[in-house]
Amino acid sequence: MEDLTFRHTTLKRAxxxxxxxxxxxxxxxxxxxxxxxxxxxxxCLLEIRTAAEGFGDVWEAVVADFVxxxxxxxxxxxxxxxxxxxDTVSLRLAQAARLMQEDxx
Amino acid sequence: MSVxxxxxxxxxxxxxxxxxxxxxxxxxxxxxxxxxSFQEFIGPEARETSPHLRVFDLPEQFDDGIxxxxxKLDGSPVFVAAQEGRFMGGAFGExxxxxxxxxxxxxxxxxxxxxxxxxxxGGVRLQEANAxxxxxxxxxxxxxxxxxxxxxxxxxIGGRSGCYGGGGLIAGCCSALVVSEQGRIAVSxxxxxxxxxxxxxxxxxxxxxxxxxxGGKSRWLIGGADAxxxxxxxDFRKAALKLLSSTADFGLDTLKAxxxxxxxxxxxxxxxxxxxxxxxxxxxxxxxxxxxxxxxQFIALGDKIRRTSRDAR
Amino acid sequence: MTLDEIxxxxxxxxxxxxxxxxxxxxxxxxxxxxxxxVIGVSDRTPLGVDEAARxxxxxxxxxxxxxxxxxxxxxxxxxxMSKRDELLGLNEYLAHLAKCLLYADLNxxxxxxxxxxxxxxxxxxxxxxxxxxLVGLPGADPVVMDLPSxxxxxxxxxxxxxxxxxxxxxxxPGLQNxxxxxxxxxxxxxxxxxxxxxxxxxxxxxxxxxxxxxxxxQRGGRTKAADIAERVHDLALHTL
Numbered sequence: 001m002e003d004l005t006f007r008h009t010t011l012k013r014a015x016x017x018x019x020x021x022x023x024x025x026x027x028x029x030x031x032x033x034x035x036x037x038x039x040x041x042x043x044c045l046l047e048i049r050t051a052a053e054g055f056g057d058v059w060e061a062v063v064a065d066f067v068x069x070x071x072x073x074x075x076x077x078x079x080x081x082x083x084x085x086x087d088t089v090s091l092r093l094a095q096a097a098r099l100m101q102e103d104x105x
Numbered sequence: 106m107s108v109x110x111x112x113x114x115x116x117x118x119x120x121x122x123x124x125x126x127x128x129x130x131x132x133x134x135x136x137x138x139x140x141x142s143f144q145e146f147i148g149p150e151a152r153e154t155s156p157h158l159r160v161f162d163l164p165e166q167f168d169d170g171i172x173x174x175x176x177k178l179d180g181s182p183v184f185v186a187a188q189e190g191r192f193m194g195g196a197f198g199e200x201x202x203x204x205x206x207x208x209x210x211x212x213x214x215x216x217x218x219x220x221x222x223x224x225x226x227g228g229v230r231l232q233e234a235n236a237x238x239x240x241x242x243x244x245x246x247x248x249x250x251x252x253x254x255x256x257x258x259x260x261x262i263g264g265r266s267g268c269y270g271g272g273g274l275i276a277g278c279c280s281a282l283v284v285s286e287q288g289r290i291a292v293s294x295x296x297x298x299x300x301x302x303x304x305x306x307x308x309x310x311x312x313x314x315x316x317x318x319x320g321g322k323s324r325w326l327i328g329g330a331d332a333x334x335x336x337x338x339x340d341f342r343k344a345a346l347k348l349l350s351s352t353a354d355f356g357l358d359t360l361k362a363x364x365x366x367x368x369x370x371x372x373x374x375x376x377x378x379x380x381x382x383x384x385x386x387x388x389x390x391x392x393x394x395x396x397x398x399x400x401x402q403f404i405a406l407g408d409k410i411r412r413t414s415r416d417a418r
Numbered sequence: 419m420t421l422d423e424i425x426x427x428x429x430x431x432x433x434x435x436x437x438x439x440x441x442x443x444x445x446x447x448x449x450x451x452x453x454x455x456v457i458g459v460s461d462r463t464p465l466g467v468d469e470a471a472r473x474x475x476x477x478x479x480x481x482x483x484x485x486x487x488x489x490x491x492x493x494x495x496x497x498x499m500s501k502r503d504e505l506l507g508l509n510e511y512l513a514h515l516a517k518c519l520l521y522a523d524l525n526x527x528x529x530x531x532x533x534x535x536x537x538x539x540x541x542x543x544x545x546x547x548x549x550x551x552l553v554g555l556p557g558a559d560p561v562v563m564d565l566p567s568x569x570x571x572x573x574x575x576x577x578x579x580x581x582x583x584x585x586x587x588x589x590x591p592g593l594q595n596x597x598x599x600x601x602x603x604x605x606x607x608x609x610x611x612x613x614x615x616x617x618x619x620x621x622x623x624x625x626x627x628x629x630x631x632x633x634x635x636q637r638g639g640r641t642k643a644a645d646i647a648e649r650v651h652d653l654a655l656h657t658l
Contacts, residue, residue: 001162022149025129026166027191034149034167051164078152080164146653147646156642157588161572173650175658182658199588203631203643207650214651215658229539231571233588234563236640238539239601239630242547243647245513246628249520274543277513292508292540293499300567301499318505329507357481360521363514364478367471370506375468380505418510 004048010073013041021099031081033096050081121339130189136338138176145174157233169200190225190266198230202240209247219257228270241271252355262288283344284321284330291319317380335400362417427612458491465541466498470511493535512544519548561591600634
C-alpha cells in the first residue's frame with residue numbers, strides 16, 4: 001500500500017450544500033471516493049491509499065487536471081484505491097464532485 | 106448523518122427495472138426503500154475500517170463492505186443491512202459482522218420493525234477468518250433472538266457474490282428468503298468442493314452445473330427460498346413486502362415443520378444425482394427447459410408444483 | 419482424552435451415549451440427578467445433510483418433552499463437501515440444527531459445547547458455535563481456515579503466514595487463537611474431574627446473553643467488534 005496526499009488552492013468554493021458523498025467500491029481496478037465539505041473555501045485536499053505502488057506521478061497529474069476542471073474548494077477527498085486506471089480515477093472524482101453540487105436530499 | 110449516493114434521479118419505471126445483480130449495495134438500499142428515507146449507522150465518514158487488512162497490505166473500504174441503517178418500506182419503518190459483494194467478495198470480517206450483529210440486537214429490542222438483509226457474500230473473510238466465523242455465529246444467534254422477539258428477518262439474495270459459506274447458514278436462519286436466478290445459495294462453493302473432492306465430484310468451471318445446483322431457481326423449487334424474484338429492484342421490493350405480510354412467527358412449531366420438510370426432502374430427492382433429476386421427480390415434465398425459462402413463466406410453473414408448507418424456516 | 423474417558427469424567431453418575439456412524443446421541447446424569455441431553459459429532463466425521471437432520475430431530479424431541487442442559491461434544495470434520503449435500507440445500511440443514519440449539523438455549527435448556535478434537539467451517543457454526551458456552555479441551559484443534567488454503571488464496575507462503583500469526587490471533591487456526599477472540603470461553607483442566615468443571619459452568623452462566631464480543635475485547639483478540647455492535651445498537655434505538 002502507498003499513501004499519497006495532494007493539497008491544492010482553488011479559484012472558488014465548490015457549489016452545493018451536501019456535507020458528504022461517497023461513490024465507488026474498493027475492488028480490483030476500482031476505487032471509492034469519500035468527499036467531505038470540511039476544508040477552507042479556497043483549498044482542497046486529496047488523501048489517497050492505493051494498492052498500486054509507484055504511480056505517484058500519474059496521480060499527481062490526474063488530480064491536478066481534476067482540480068483545474070472542477071475547482072473543488074472546501075472539499076476533502078479520501079480515496080481507497082484497488083488499483084484503478086487513471087481514466088477510472090478521473091471519472092470517480094468527477095462523479096464525486098458532481099454529487100456534492102446537489103442540494104442536500 | 107446522511108451520505109449522498111450516485112443519485113441519477115431515475116423515473117419510477119426505470120428505477121423499478123434496475124438490475125439487482127448489477128447494482129451496488131448502496132444503490133440497492135436507496136432503490137429498495139422509500140425515496141430519501143434511509144439513514145445509515147456508522148457510515149463511511151466514520152471510517153470504521155477493518156483493523157486486519159493492513160497486516161496483509163490490502164486496501165480497506167470506509168464502510169468495511171456493509172451498510173446498516175433504517176428507513177421506510179411502503180411507509181413502515183424497517184431496519185436494513187446490505188453487503189457489498191464486490192469488496193472482498195462481500196465477506197464477513199470483524200467490523201463488517203459487528204455492524205450487522207448490532208443492528209439485529211437493536212431489532213430484537215425494538216421488536217416492532219422488521220429487518221431486511223441484503224446478503225451478497227462469499228462467507229468468511231480469509232484474512233480475518235476467526236473474527237469472521239465468530240461474527241457469523243453471533244449474527245445467527247442475534248437473528249434467532251430477534252425472531253424469538255417477534256421480529257421478521259427477510260433475506261434478499263441475488264448479488265454477484267451469491268450467498269456462500271456462513272452466509273448460507275445466516276440465510277437459513279432468516280424468517281423468509283427472496284431469491285433471484287443469480288442468487289446462488291450454498292455452504293461449500295464450487296471451487297471449494299472441487300479443490301477438496303476433485304473435478305469428478307464437482308466441475309467448478311461448468312457454469313450450468315453451478316447454476317442448477319446452487320442457483321435461485323433450484324433453491325426456490327425445492328423450498329430453499331420462499332419467493333422468486335426477477336433480477337430487478339422492483340421485483341425484490343414487491344416480494345419482500347409480500348413476505349413481510351405473510352411470514353409466520355418463529356417458535357417450536359416452526360422448527361418442527363422445518364424438520365419435517367427437510368426430512369421429506371431427503372426422502373424425495375436424496376437419491377437424485379443432479380438438479381435435473383430433482384426437478385423431474387418434482388413433476389417438471391421438461392426439466393432441461395428450466396434454466397432458460399423467463400421469470401414469469403418459471404414462477405407460474407413453480408406455483409403449480411411447489412407446496413407452501415415447505416417454506417417453514 | 420478419548421471420547422469414552424471424557425464422557426466418563428463428565429458423567430460419573432451414569433451416561434448412555436450411542437455413537438451411530440460418528441454422530442452421538444444420548445444422555446448423562448448430573449450430580450443433582452438431573453439428566454443432560456448429550457449430542458455431538460465424533461471421529462472427525464463430516465457434517466452433511468443426513469447427520470444434521472438426525473441431530474436436529476433428536477434435539478427437537480428433547481426440547482418438546484425433556485428438560486435440563488444440552489451438552490454438545492465435537493470432534494468433526496468441516497461440513498461435508500459434496501455435490502449431493504449442496505444440491506439438497508446443506509445450508510438449510512446446518513442452519514436448522516443451529517436454530518434448534520439456539521431455540522433450546524433461549525427456552526430454558528442451556529447449551530454447553532465441548533470441543534475435544536477437530537472442527538471447521540460450517541460444521542463448527544452448526545454445532546459448537548451455536549451453544550451458550552463453548553469449552554475447549556487441551557489438544558482440540560478448531561480450524562476456520564487452514565494455512566495451506568490461505569496460502570493458496572493470499573499467495574503468501576506458509577512461513578510468512580505463520581510469522582504474521584504470531585502478532586495476531588485473528589486468522590490462524592487453533593484453540594488459543596479462538597479463545598483470545600472470545601469464541602472459546604474457557605479451556606478445561608483434564609487432570610481434574612470434568613463433572614466439577616461442567617457444573618461450575620452451569621452455575622456461572624445463568625442467562626443466555628451472547629457475551630463473546632465482550633470476551634474478545636477483554637482478551638485483546640477482537641478490539642473493535644463489541645464497541646461497533648454496541649454503537650450500532652444504540653444508534654438504531656435512538657433513530658427508529
